[in-house]
Amino acid sequence: MPTTDKTKRIVIEPVTRVEGHGKVTILLDEKSKVKQARLHIVEFRGFERFIQGRPFWEIPVMVQRLCGICPVSHHLAAAKAMDRIVGGENLTPTAEKMRLLMHHGQFLQSHALHFFHLCSPDLLFGFDADVAIRNVIGVAAKYPELAVQGVMMRKYGQEVIKVTAGKKIHGTGAIPGGINKNLSIAERDELLRDIDQMIEWGKSAVKIAKDYTVENLEKLAPFGSFDSNHLSIIRSDGAYDIYDGGLRAIDFEGNKIFDHVDNQVYNDYIAEEVRPWSYMKFPFIKSIGPENGWYRVGPLARVNNADYFDSPLAEAERKEFMAVTNDKPNNITMAYHWARMIEMMHSIEKIKELLNDTDLQGTDLVVKGDRREETVGIIEAPRGTLFHHYKVDKNDQITMGNLIVSTTSNNEPMNRAVQKVAEDHLSGVEITEGLLNHVEVAIRAYDPCLSCATHAMGQMPLVVELFDCEGNLLDKKQK
Amino acid sequence: MGKPKVATTSLCGCFGCHMSLLDIDDRILKLIELVDFDKSPIDDIKEFSGRCAIGLVEGGCCNEENVKVLQSFRKNCDILILVGECAMTGGIPAMRNTIPLKECLEEAYINGPTVHNPSGKIPNDPEIPLLLNKVYPCQDVVKIDYYLPGCPPPADTIWQALVALLTDEPVELPYELIKYD
Ligand code: SF4
Numbered sequence: 001m002p003t004t005d006k007t008k009r010i011v012i013e014p015v016t017r018v019e020g021h022g023k024v025t026i027l028l029d030e031k032s033k034v035k036q037a038r039l040h041i042v043e044f045r046g047f048e049r050f051i052q053g054r055p056f057w058e059i060p061v062m063v064q065r066l067c068g069i070c071p072v073s074h075h076l077a078a079a080k081a082m083d084r085i086v087g088g089e090n091l092t093p094t095a096e097k098m099r100l101l102m103h104h105g106q107f108l109q110s111h112a113l114h115f116f117h118l119c120s121p122d123l124l125f126g127f128d129a130d131v132a133i134r135n136v137i138g139v140a141a142k143y144p145e146l147a148v149q150g151v152m153m154r155k156y157g158q159e160v161i162k163v164t165a166g167k168k169i170h171g172t173g174a175i176p177g178g179i180n181k182n183l184s185i186a187e188r189d190e191l192l193r194d195i196d197q198m199i200e201w202g203k204s205a206v207k208i209a210k211d212y213t214v215e216n217l218e219k220l221a222p223f224g225s226f227d228s229n230h231l232s233i234i235r236s237d238g239a240y241d242i243y244d245g246g247l248r249a250i251d252f253e254g255n256k257i258f259d260h261v262d263n264q265v266y267n268d269y270i271a272e273e274v275r276p277w278s279y280m281k282f283p284f285i286k287s288i289g290p291e292n293g294w295y296r297v298g299p300l301a302r303v304n305n306a307d308y309f310d311s312p313l314a315e316a317e318r319k320e321f322m323a324v325t326n327d328k329p330n331n332i333t334m335a336y337h338w339a340r341m342i343e344m345m346h347s348i349e350k351i352k353e354l355l356n357d358t359d360l361q362g363t364d365l366v367v368k369g370d371r372r373e374e375t376v377g378i379i380e381a382p383r384g385t386l387f388h389h390y391k392v393d394k395n396d397q398i399t400m401g402n403l404i405v406s407t408t409s410n411n412e413p414m415n416r417a418v419q420k421v422a423e424d425h426l427s428g429v430e431i432t433e434g435l436l437n438h439v440e441v442a443i444r445a446y447d448p449c450l451s452c453a454t455h456a457m458g459q460m461p462l463v464v465e466l467f468d469c470e471g472n473l474l475d476k477k478q479k
Numbered sequence: 480m481g482k483p484k485v486a487t488t489s490l491c492g493c494f495g496c497h498m499s500l501l502d503i504d505d506r507i508l509k510l511i512e513l514v515d516f517d518k519s520p521i522d523d524i525k526e527f528s529g530r531c532a533i534g535l536v537e538g539g540c541c542n543e544e545n546v547k548v549l550q551s552f553r554k555n556c557d558i559l560i561l562v563g564e565c566a567m568t569g570g571i572p573a574m575r576n577t578i579p580l581k582e583c584l585e586e587a588y589i590n591g592p593t594v595h596n597p598s599g600k601i602p603n604d605p606e607i608p609l610l611l612n613k614v615y616p617c618q619d620v621v622k623i624d625y626y627l628p629g630c631p632p633p634a635d636t637i638w639q640a641l642v643a644l645l646t647d648e649p650v651e652l653p654y655e656l657i658k659y660d
Pocket of ligand 1: 564571630
């Protein structure tokens, strides 16, 4: 927004670790108090339109090119949708378990990357530590074991993806109605060799996140925080699930807004508001409306929503996590990190369980049934609930595609976090590099999509410009 | 003399090529012995801090901002390498080139089944950059020195190319490292 009368405008650009390219603008009134703070998403692709006319079986390999950081999520959401087009949604055990293994590999690599490569510098060195050390190279210098552990955990997750999808990035494993390969004994044994090391490292990662959160609770609890609704999929018995289940939404106190909603009717429950200042839409729960119906997704929402984890180590950690807020939903933005590490623990446990399952060596890979022409596939991506909705004509060509990607659902929450941090930390003070990083820290807690790769070597580059009432540049800080 | 510098950028890409760079795994520790990272989305440096030996570019050009960044890469880097299909051909995002941009925007912000847009406006705030009518390959905009194909190119491809260039060896990639998917 251009400056008007007596306002000052601060720009943070580019916020490179969000969905490709984003920027933050902050407007200050004449007393230097924050009037408005916004995160703008400045990228537009147009997938919804240009996939029209493509054959449906191309979609699972095509749409993952939306995001190279969690391509498996788009690959699987689209494949789940296309299963229904070919009437093959009741997968064979081999196909379903191969996909689950792929998905847990994805959670492991994505969460490890986010936590170790990007966020650990903030947690280890402090939000306003020296820029020179506040990055992963600084971590490698001071805590070499930890840095190597992060790299190796991500690598393990990528190896799991490679043997299930065929390639570490943009694989082809899932096809409509099933999967195109099983797991060979050699591949299995290779992965089993290091799994116990992963379990140990997983435990220590949860401990780092937990100790950090608990020790700093007083400072972290208000940081970029606010009450919100929470949304995720949930298994029919209420267990945490990232691959399949109905939709559950709760309010900030844990009251259910809806539960076990059939994926196919998601659009009776969710809509997306368009605002002129961002290419990213603003999803909300229809029954509550755009004003108050927005919600959070991702690790925090999923752990809040789950009745339990069906793996022992993660379940024990979940109990400790929920105890902090007396078993009510946790609404602390910075608690995302702890929740994310609990999820990573769960994925490592599930990988071990799956590797020991002989169904993965089965040879029955694909099923087909009665054809359909409209379909919805919903899964949990590392960053939150991911919706894929398609229509297909009699020639097998796509006629409609609608995607709500995870980060989109966190659009309003990230904007609230930016607003809150700006109000609490930037009002009426001189801008310092360390204060800028506070804005980054809040955005980073949500692990916005397309961003984790860019987190990998350290901090997001920011420029803040401070203009006076006439729009003249007063101050510029850059790092 | 200090270490040579490497800069990287993601234009209209999915970050998959940057992810593939990270798939060199622990060799990243060797890489930072060989080079310093300059302007890159993976560190703090927003403007070029000096002349760079190598610039790695992911993604084609879909908005004005992409063009400006690409030109600054040409200006500041001795060797410019395109990484991945998007940079070389526009890639998947260039599939919109056969469709009027207006239709793409309308589908996303007006027609979609979950869209709530009572005003019927498409995002147009001056804070968000202007889209180009088409997605352009990078070599249509500036001169390019090397191309690494693949979507994304395998980590070993990026690694071997970088090491060869940094150690003044010829870039001779074995057949299996040249991929086009
Ligand atoms: S070439 Fe492939 S991996 Fe690289 S940015 Fe484009 S879509 Fe992503």
